[in-house]
Amino acid sequence: MKICFTTNNAHKLQEVREIVGDSIELLSLTDIGFSEDIPETHETLEENSQEKAQYIFDRFQIPVFSDDSGLEVSALGNKPGVHTAHYSGSRDAVANMQKVLSELNPEDSRQARFRAVMTYISSNGQLSQFEGIVEGEIASEMSGADGFGYDPIFIPEGYDQTFAELSSEVKNTISHRKRALEKLVQFLKSTS
Numbered sequence: 001m002k003i004c005f006t007t008n009n010a011h012k013l014q015e016v017r018e019i020v021g022d023s024i025e026l027l028s029l030t031d032i033g034f035s036e037d038i039p040e041t042h043e044t045l046e047e048n049s050q051e052k053a054q055y056i057f058d059r060f061q062i063p064v065f066s067d068d069s070g071l072e073v074s075a076l077g078n079k080p081g082v083h084t085a086h087y088s089g090s091r092d093a094v095a096n097m098q099k100v101l102s103e104l105n106p107e108d109s110r111q112a113r114f115r116a117v118m119t120y121i122s123s124n125g126q127l128s129q130f131e132g133i134v135e136g137e138i139a140s141e142m143s144g145a146d147g148f149g150y151d152p153i154f155i156p157e158g159y160d161q162t163f164a165e166l167s168s169e170v171k172n173t174i175s176h177r178k179r180a181l182e183k184l185v186q187f188l189k190s191t192s
């Protein structure tokens with residue numbers, strides 16, 4: 001079965017391709033001939049994830065899944081959360097990370113997590129959601145060049161390097177995206 005992954009983020013697409021391997025035949029938005037931005041108008045990852053999947057399903061009537069994800073920093077009241085992609089007012093990853101680092105006071109907890117909410121819509125329009133979480137902490141400064149987004153300031157629990165310093169193999173074994181995708185793949189197996 002072919003499923004469209006409804007993202008405009010090339011890094012997410014690459015990660016998802018690496019994680020699912022041959023278990024899902026993945027179509028990108030480019031593959032289905034879609035090149036617009038998908039609206040994200042809500043205040044929760046759950047709603048935005050659903051909105052992205054529904055937007056593409058309504059136009060193409062094919063099985064789709066979307067990922068809305070974000071960084072939740074405890075000392076910042078779980079911000080940037082749903083505003084992770086544009087936290088500094090732009091998509092500039094360095095500016096976004098600098099904003100998080102500058103908002104944390106020396107005495108604050110560095111506890112944080114990445115959370116992903118995947119929405120799957122089957123060919124008959126039935127919707128399911130799957131959550132994935134990786135706990136960790138915010139580093140004192142940016143380190144590493146791999147990955148994307150906030151990877152240079154996120155140290156996953158059990159490691160002492162950031163996601164941007166760890167290999168993609170390690171990240172793709174423990175990440176929020178991997179954990180949500182695992183549930184989706186299990187669901188697809190159980191319903192096929």
Ligand code: ITT
Pocket residue numbers: 006007008009012040067068069070071084085114147148149150151163175177
């Ligand atoms: P789509 O909506 O088109 O999928 P997007 O980049 O806008 O792409 P989101 O709205 O879900 O995606 O925003 C998530 C942001 O959270 C993303 O742009 C990154 O800044 C950050 N993020 C999510 N997962 C991440 C990861 O694994 N590593 C680092 N940053 C991540």
